[in-house]
Amino acid sequence: MTATVLLTRRFLAEYSRRPVNLVLLVVVPLIFVTLAAGALAEFADLLGGINETDLLASPTAGWAAAFLAGVAGFFHVLGSREADRRLAAAGMGAARVVAGRLASGLILAILASGAAIGALALRTGISDPLRVIAGTIMFATIYFGIGVTIGAVTRSEVNGSLIVIFVWMLDVFLGPAMAGADVRITRLFPSHFATLLMLDAASGHAGPLGNRGWALAWTIGSLVVAAAVFGVTTSNRRARRPNARRRQGWRRLSAGLKFGIRDYRRNIALWVLLVLLPAFFITLSFAVTPDNLAPVEIVEDGAAVVILVSLMDVHGAIMVPITIGFLAGLAGMFVVQGSLEADARLVLAGFRTREVLAARFGVIALAALLTTVVALATTAIDFSPANWIWFAAGNGLVAATYATVGVLVGAVFGRLGGLYIMFLLPFIDVGLAQNVMFSAAPPEWGRYLPGRGAVRLLVDAAFTPTFDQPGSLLLAAAWLIGLAAAAAAIFRHIAEPKRT
Numbered sequence: 001m002t003a004t005v006l007l008t009r010r011f012l013a014e015y016s017r018r019p020v021n022l023v024l025l026v027v028v029p030l031i032f033v034t035l036a037a038g039a040l041a042e043f044a045d046l047l048g049g050i051n052e053t054d055l056l057a058s059p060t061a062g063w064a065a066a067f068l069a070g071v072a073g074f075f076h077v078l079g080s081r082e083a084d085r086r087l088a089a090a091g092m093g094a095a096r097v098v099a100g101r102l103a104s105g106l107i108l109a110i111l112a113s114g115a116a117i118g119a120l121a122l123r124t125g126i127s128d129p130l131r132v133i134a135g136t137i138m139f140a141t142i143y144f145g146i147g148v149t150i151g152a153v154t155r156s157e158v159n160g161s162l163i164v165i166f167v168w169m170l171d172v173f174l175g176p177a178m179a180g181a182d183v184r185i186t187r188l189f190p191s192h193f194a195t196l197l198m199l200d201a202a203s204g205h206a207g208p209l210g211n212r213g214w215a216l217a218w219t220i221g222s223l224v225v226a227a228a229v230f231g232v233t234t235s236n237r238r239a240r241r242p243n244a245r246r247r248q249g250w251r252r253l254s255a256g257l258k259f260g261i262r263d264y265r266r267n268i269a270l271w272v273l274l275v276l277l278p279a280f281f282i283t284l285s286f287a288v289t290p291d292n293l294a295p296v297e298i299v300e301d302g303a304a305v306v307i308l309v310s311l312m313d314v315h316g317a318i319m320v321p322i323t324i325g326f327l328a329g330l331a332g333m334f335v336v337q338g339s340l341e342a343d344a345r346l347v348l349a350g351f352r353t354r355e356v357l358a359a360r361f362g363v364i365a366l367a368a369l370l371t372t373v374v375a376l377a378t379t380a381i382d383f384s385p386a387n388w389i390w391f392a393a394g395n396g397l398v399a400a401t402y403a404t405v406g407v408l409v410g411a412v413f414g415r416l417g418g419l420y421i422m423f424l425l426p427f428i429d430v431g432l433a434q435n436v437m438f439s440a441a442p443p444e445w446g447r448y449l450p451g452r453g454a455v456r457l458l459v460d461a462a463f464t465p466t467f468d469q470p471g472s473l474l475l476a477a478a479w480l481i482g483l484a485a486a487a488a489a490i491f492r493h494i495a496e497p498k499r500t
Contacts, residue, residue, distance in 0.1 A: 025068055064112070076104070295308055296314060329406040331368060433452070442455075
């Protein structure tokens with residue numbers, strides 16, 4: 001027991017070496033719940049879900065805590081895999097190492113839960129504290145177990161992060177609090193019964209265990225699976241041989257781009273995820289959306305008008321930029337973060353900083369383009385925008401904008417802190433501030449966020465055949481140019497000192 005306590009303290013100290021991670025663990029749920037609670041309650045009400053306003057906002061605390069706990073659990077075990085194996089082999093034993101990791105990670109999950117519950121209390125108040133506290137901790141624990149399991153079996157930060165975010169997005173957007181339809185596959189989502197528990201809603205399919213019993217089963221089961229998988233990988237003493245890669249070429253820019261693409265081409269799982277995630281997510285979103293009418297504000301002949309369209313069409317239009325924003329942002333963050341040391345060596349070898357940056361942006365552009373094309377193709381099966389050209393252009397601008405944001409965020413906050421931020425920004429911006437599903441027109445405060453111009457452009461193109469958004473196009477272009485210039489400046493600051 002003493003050894004486990006010591007390991008827990010050491011693992012927490014390891015996590016807190018970057019204080020920004022601890023700060024974000026508290027700040028992110030505060031911002032998320034504060035901004036999301038009201039809007040998501042209106043969204044769920046529009047979709048025909050639970051009708052009690054006081055309860056509709058409560059799952060937002062669980063969603064915020066779940067994401068942060070899942071990401072924390074993932075990075076908590078991924079980055080220390082070899083060190084944990086050495087500790088276990090040195091006599092500490094796999095059981096103690098696993099217990100220490102799980103205990104320290106659960107403390108972080110509880111910290112995120114506390115921040116989310118506090119934000120909910122400030123934002124909407126809590127009518128049933130015991131239910132909200134229990135539900136939020138269940139959310140966090142379930143996703144902590146998922147994050148640990150994924151971190152124990154994957155070797156890639158970007159692949160594992162995509163899986164964690166994909167599971168979370170499915171759970172949130174297509175779960176019982178956000179969807180009016182009861183689709184059987186959604187009953188298998190991790191937080192399905194925990195959400196129903198927080199909403200105090202009868203599922204009709206919980207059986208003798210009830211919502212509480214199934215939620216507890218998911219909570220305990222996720223920890224048991226995480227401990228078992230992490231224990232097996234920790235006790236495995238086989239060391240992985242480093243995979244050396246060679247870079248050469250006749251022209252520096254083309255060589256950097258060529259070998260950068262080759263490097264990521266070898267990561268087959270990444271490209272599979274970039275294709276399957278938007279296809280599965282968008283397809284399922286159509287399946288759970290009721291065919292109700294919803295008001296949407298568009299521009300016709302220079303004048304703003306409100307029209308009524310199918311909620312399925314609105315969902316189809318807005319889910320594309322939401323998906324693209326998340327995935328392109330992660331691609332931008334991880335491509336640059338994963339190659340910082342190699343890029344520094346390229347600069348020492350004679351490459352210009354702008355050439356290295358252009359090569360990295362080429363890889364990011366390819367990933368963003370692939371995700372955009374797949375998302376548009378998937379949407380075309382169930383929804384056809386009135387103007388395909390400008391609809392595709394708007395989504396392309398969202399992808400390019402958030403890919404550049406990912407580069408900036410990764411450079412400033414690192415991998416873990418950056419992932420927290422890249423969860424918050426696209427969701428608050430594209431998922432909330434620009435989302436016409438919440439109201440006919442997005443809120444005024446959303447005009448100060450980078451996605452405003454691009455999303456207004458694509459929404460208008462979705463429901464009107466004429467081009468009526470020149471101002472939105474200029475705004476989107478200005479954001480993209482400004483963010484690209486900032487990314488170039490930060491990249492130069494990181495790479496150029498390595499010359500000496």
